[in-house]
Amino acid sequence: xxYQFDFIPVLQNADLLLRGALFTLELTAIxxxxxxxxxxxxxxxxxxxxQPFSALFGVYVELIRNTPFLVQLFFIFFGLPxxxxxxxxxxxAVLAMVINLGAYSTEIIRAGVQAIPRxxxxxxxxLAMTRLxxxxxxxxxxxxxKVWPALSSQIIIVMLGSAVCSxxxxxxxxxxxxxxxxxxxxxxxxxxITTLIYLFMALxxxxxxGWIGRRYIARNS
Amino acid sequence: xxxxxxDIVRNLLTGLQWTxxxxxxxxxxxxxxxxxxxxxxxxxxxxxxxxxxxYIELFQGTPLLMQLFLVFFGVALMGVDISPWVAxxxxxxxxxxxxxxxxxxxxxxxxxxxxxxASASLALTPFEQLRYVILPQALRIAVAPTVxxxxxxxxxxxxxxxxxxxxxxxxxxxLANATFQPFMVYGFVALGYFLLCYPLSxxxxxxERRLHASA
Amino acid sequence: MxxxxxSALHKYYGDxxxxxxxxxxxxxxxxxxxxxxxxxGKSTLLRTLNGLESINDGVIEVxxxxxxxxxxxxxxxxxxxxxxxxxxxxxxxxxxxxxxxxAPQVVKKVSRAEATKLAKEMLERVGxxxxxxxFPDRLSGGQQQRVAIARALAMSPKVLLCxxxxxxxxxxxxxxxxxxxxxxxKDGMTLIMVTHEMRFAREVGDKLVFMxxxxxxxxxxxxxxxxxxxxxxxxxxxGSVEQV
Numbered sequence: 001x002x003y004q005f006d007f008i009p010v011l012q013n014a015d016l017l018l019r020g021a022l023f024t025l026e027l028t029a030i031x032x033x034x035x036x037x038x039x040x041x042x043x044x045x046x047x048x049x050x051q052p053f054s055a056l057f058g059v060y061v062e063l064i065r066n067t068p069f070l071v072q073l074f075f076i077f078f079g080l081p082x083x084x085x086x087x088x089x090x091x092x093a094v095l096a097m098v099i100n101l102g103a104y105s106t107e108i109i110r111a112g113v114q115a116i117p118r119x120x121x122x123x124x125x126x127l128a129m130t131r132l133x134x135x136x137x138x139x140x141x142x143x144x145x146k147v148w149p150a151l152s153s154q155i156i157i158v159m160l161g162s163a164v165c166s167x168x169x170x171x172x173x174x175x176x177x178x179x180x181x182x183x184x185x186x187x188x189x190x191x192x193i194t195t196l197i198y199l200f201m202a203l204x205x206x207x208x209x210g211w212i213g214r215r216y217i218a219r220n221s
Numbered sequence: 222x223x224x225x226x227x228d229i230v231r232n233l234l235t236g237l238q239w240t241x242x243x244x245x246x247x248x249x250x251x252x253x254x255x256x257x258x259x260x261x262x263x264x265x266x267x268x269x270x271x272x273x274x275x276y277i278e279l280f281q282g283t284p285l286l287m288q289l290f291l292v293f294f295g296v297a298l299m300g301v302d303i304s305p306w307v308a309x310x311x312x313x314x315x316x317x318x319x320x321x322x323x324x325x326x327x328x329x330x331x332x333x334x335x336x337x338x339a340s341a342s343l344a345l346t347p348f349e350q351l352r353y354v355i356l357p358q359a360l361r362i363a364v365a366p367t368v369x370x371x372x373x374x375x376x377x378x379x380x381x382x383x384x385x386x387x388x389x390x391x392x393x394x395x396l397a398n399a400t401f402q403p404f405m406v407y408g409f410v411a412l413g414y415f416l417l418c419y420p421l422s423x424x425x426x427x428x429e430r431r432l433h434a435s436a
Numbered sequence: 437m438x439x440x441x442x443s444a445l446h447k448y449y450g451d452x453x454x455x456x457x458x459x460x461x462x463x464x465x466x467x468x469x470x471x472x473x474x475x476x477g478k479s480t481l482l483r484t485l486n487g488l489e490s491i492n493d494g495v496i497e498v499x500x501x502x503x504x505x506x507x508x509x510x511x512x513x514x515x516x517x518x519x520x521x522x523x524x525x526x527x528x529x530x531x532x533x534x535x536x537x538x539a540p541q542v543v544k545k546v547s548r549a550e551a552t553k554l555a556k557e558m559l560e561r562v563g564x565x566x567x568x569x570x571f572p573d574r575l576s577g578g579q580q581q582r583v584a585i586a587r588a589l590a591m592s593p594k595v596l597l598c599x600x601x602x603x604x605x606x607x608x609x610x611x612x613x614x615x616x617x618x619x620x621x622k623d624g625m626t627l628i629m630v631t632h633e634m635r636f637a638r639e640v641g642d643k644l645v646f647m648x649x650x651x652x653x654x655x656x657x658x659x660x661x662x663x664x665x666x667x668x669x670x671x672x673x674x675g676s677v678e679q680v
Contacts, residue, residue, distance in 0.1 A: 003298045003299075026252075040270075062419065062422070063415065065372070065417035065418075065422065066372065066376075066414065066415045066419045066422055067376070067411045067414045067415055068376040068377075068378075068380075068414055069376070069379075070379045070380060070383075070408060071379055071390055071393070071410050071411050071414060072411070073395075074390070074393070074394070074407050074410075075403075075404075075407040075408070075410075075411060078397060078403035078404075078407060079403045079404035079407050079408070080404075082401075082402070082403055082404045110385035115294060127275070156282075160282075160283065160284040160285075161284065161285075161286075162408070163284035163285075163286040163287060164284075164286055164380060164383065166286075166385060174284065174287065175288060177287075177290075180282065187290070187293065187294040188294040188295055188298050188375070191287055191290040191291050191294060192291065194287060195283045195284075195287040195291060198282070198283045198284055198287060199278075199279065199282045199283050202282040202283070202323060203282065246510065253602055333525075335521060335523050335525035336525060336527065338519060338521065339519075339525035339526075339584075340527070340538075340539075341486075341487075341488060341510075341514070342486050342488065342514060342517075342518065342519035342521075342588070343514065343518075343539035343543065343587070343588070343591060344510075344511055344512075344514035344515045344543045344591065345538075345539060345542055345543060346511065346541060349542050349543075351677070353538060353542055354527050354538075356531050357529045358527075358528065361529070369644070
């Protein structure tokens with residue numbers, strides 16, 4: 001007999017899904033703000049080769065980019081307490097997201113910084129600006145503008161990747177989905193709806209970042 | 222039961238083999254499907270283009286974990302018993318194909334329009350134009366980003382531990398529970414992935430530089 | 437009966453009417469030069485003859501091949517109509533020889549040995565026999581363009597279209613390409629060329645077509661037309677290019 005799809009038991013739990021989705025967005029927002037901040041600092045340190053931080057950031061970037069997010073998450077959540085550092089589920093999730101996005105955005109933003117023509121730096125120096133002032137007022141925004149699409153994609157990847165945080169019981173969207181399907185035994189329907197919610201969120205974040213990019217970052221493009 | 226360091230490493234190495242096997246097969250399968258999706262994506266028929274775009278959008282816009290669950294539970298619905306290995310392989314192959322299709326489309330579109338026109342003017346069919354003129358050139362450009370993406374495939378395999386496929390991460394989880402040494406075990410797990418991925422990252426960067434040097 | 441006949445040809449880019457009813461016929465062995473300002477539709481016209489641009493109305497007939505807005509057998513049309521481009525468009529991943537061999541092998545299913553022989557002949561014909569194994573990026577612009585001509589000739593087309601084939605060349609390299617074209621004309625090749633080389637058009641051309649605002653504005657014998665333009669537009673045009 002053919003399988004009868006039934007989405008009602010999923011939709012009855014819409015409130016749980018909504019709460020989960022909002023929590024995913026919260027995690028993503030915090031992770032993005034802190035992660036991109038780490039990336040900006042990392043990009044300066046790497047682009048200006050400020051030792052020993054530049055070397056340290058180099059190792060950090062390679063370690064993070066060459067290991068899975070899930071393992072980073074487990075390492076933080078299960079590993080750190082064994083060193084006596086207690087950390088809650090959502091803190092572990094945010095920390096893992098920040099560390100992960102920090103590494104990727106360091107590389108992305110550094111590429112943007114290095115794409116700024118020398119003449120810009122010389123012009124700023126000629127106007128008696130310090131290196132840091134030059135970075136803040138002349139380099140940062142155009143550099144971000146150059147790599148905004150790559151950075152936006154990475155932020156969306158981090159949001160989607162946060163689905164695995166359910167494995168340490170962070171109560172985000174996929175956790176809600178797991179919970180619902182364990183009670184209604186409608187796993188397929190539950191994950192279909194959840195997947196669509198993720199897709200919707202990804203499209204929305206892309207729109208939002210595109211708007212921010214046009215409005216504040218790459219205003220001339 | 223006590224675990225020696227060697228017991229831990231030995232078990233992790235077994236898991237690592239499965240990670241490697243899954244990565245390889247998914248990458249090859251994803252490459253084959255990705256080539257088809259890419260061909261549809263640049264087809265002259267707009268229905269094919271839209272279809273391929275939706276496919277890519279779907280896999281790039283949703284979590285790999287959800288894709289795994291859908292394959293795992295979806296195939297089961299059809300009355301077919303599916304092992305975690307097959308589900309993992311299927312989902313990861315589809316995931317890989319979407320990304321490779323998009324990467325390769327970028328490479329193909331970077332080939333100048335004059336190459337299409339010149340081969341068209343010589344009476345080659347669109348498929349022959351792609352086969353003999355465009356792809357050989359696109360391939361050269363595509364090597365570096367393709368190798369680069371293989372890192373994402375290897376890392377993606379970790380998620381399959383969640384549906385119970387006993388690869389490196391899953392093995393690590395079981396060992397961490399048994400030994401009460403999560404810090405060390407997950408450290409080793411991370412090292413295992415690093416050993417697989419870092420050489421790939423390095424080669425991607427080397428290939429990228431060589432391409433730019435020759436261009 | 438003409439080798440190539442264009443009747444009431446119309447072409448639009450969206451709302452923009454680029455070709456507004458072109459009628460033109462070309463006899464076998466004729467050399468036709470198409471001139472006109474940029475935007476006059478001359479390149480577009482040439483590209484429709486090879487099916488690189490679709491047409492919205494009218495008919496193109498080439499040696500029994502029949503092409504209109506609804507149907508087009510581009511595969512057989514293109515075997516009869518060769519094309520040489522402004523930017524050469526050689527295939528950079530293939531050697532010079534392989535560039536010439538590709539289409540005979542793929543389209544005409546000629547064996548590798550035969551294709552090699554054919555390619556050597558064609559390259560000799562444009563004076564580049566010794567460059568068989570070189571890659572295109574090792575060649576000068578003039579040499580690349582001559583390879584492109586050899587590549588088109590290898591398909592033994594009935595008509596060869598030349599789209600501003602000297603415009604991307606340094607001035608000192610123009611002549612080597614033009615002399616290849618001159619030799620082709622002497623051998624009886626039917627040529628349709630969009631060009632800015634007025635002197636060459638006058639010397640080699642059998643027919644001059646002046647395009648203006650999407651129409652054939654004047655057509656006739658090149659020497660006659662250049663000496664006595666009937667319309668102020670052509671007179672103006674000749675004046676502006678000859679000053680250069």
